[in-house]
Amino acid sequence: ALAVAGMVGGAAAAPVGAAGKGEFVTVKQTHFARKGQTYYIAGANFWYGGYLGSPSGVGQRARLRKELDTMKAIGINNVRVLAVSEKTDMTSAVRPATTNGPGKYDEDLLAGLDFLVDELGKRDMTVVLYLNNFWQWSGGMTQYLNWFEGTPALDPNVTRDYDGYMAKTARFYANKEAQKEYRGTIKKIVQRVNTINGKPYRDDPVIMSWQLANEPRPGNGKASDKEKAIYTTWIADTAQYIHELDKNHLVSSGSEGLAGSAQDAKLFMASHSSKHIDYLTYHLWPKNWGWFDSKKPVESWDGAIARSRDYLNSHIDMAKTLGKPIVLEEFGLDRDGASFDIKAGTTIRDRFYGEIFELIGRRAAAGDPIAGWNFWAWGGAGRAANADYWWKQGNDFMGDPPQEEQGLYSVFDSDASSLALIKDHADKLRSLQK
């Protein structure tokens, strides 16, 4: 109707508020395309971007504008952001939360997302929004089970039982009531109208893609065939559901790759072959996965970088086989001496970032199905508030969510060598766009 109403002298005007189709990020064979060019992501993880955009409480809109300006200035063109959190009793989760119980939403935090999306649009940046979390730091899937199974949401930082946490959290996928509520939340966000600029999210090309969750896993490392089958079906069905709600945007899973697929390449390929999954994602965590010992950097570096290169190359090769673009949407390493102190050096982390950027840049230049990277994570002007580096409600937000020490993996605005490295490689990726 809008299109017809826009007819002026026979020339159809685009409906008010709707972007030209070419502005959306799309997939052309094995690359992203945007505005008639190949589009590479030189991105940052910025999980708390919506929180900073809130009009009250935790909102810090002036800081948000400054963070986006700083990122833009070093060539960052995309941010990966948590779209929704769930209120939970788990200690190491962010507070406040977007949903305070099934169907109960904090409109101020949702308005924060609106503000972020609008500010990104002013800077020609794009955003990946993830709609759930396999981990506890935003409530996530295990909080849904607390609501609908009635089981306690047990914080693995407290129980130290990560295997038990992962096996239990994966019950989310087959829990019908949890899936109904999750789809209700997806619908609410995907069909939201931005309260700042009046644009329906579905019509806003600032959003690059909807992501099922942060790091969804089929269970723990011993996931059964049944759990793997449930996981594979959940990815395809949920991705299809999102596409039914929104014809314009891409959909991805948020998977870590093999590390998030019980090290089962067949599972990673099968769970991402669905036509409803538009591009692949993988994450690289040498310290978390025990490849790198930051207290023994010299002894562990060679093994860690060799395994990292292998992880990168094998996932790019799997993307070739699947014929889909792939984004390394998380990678990180801690500061020198395994310190959380912002005054500690970043020599080793810079070397690691450089190795990642070089391999990805080289293979992207060779035409491999690479769509870019997002480092984990933007700390910017955030500063740790407590001597023990743990986050408490009211403290600054930074790249490290509440379940990790504040300063572990964050890249701060004072980390000049890291910012210079990021800028250099963002520029190199952009030079490939044609």
Ligand SMILES: O=C1NC[C@H](CO)[C@@H](O)[C@@H]1O
């Ligand atoms: O998604 C994630 N991947 C790794 C990050 C650093 O450990 C972690 O903070 C986050 O849960």
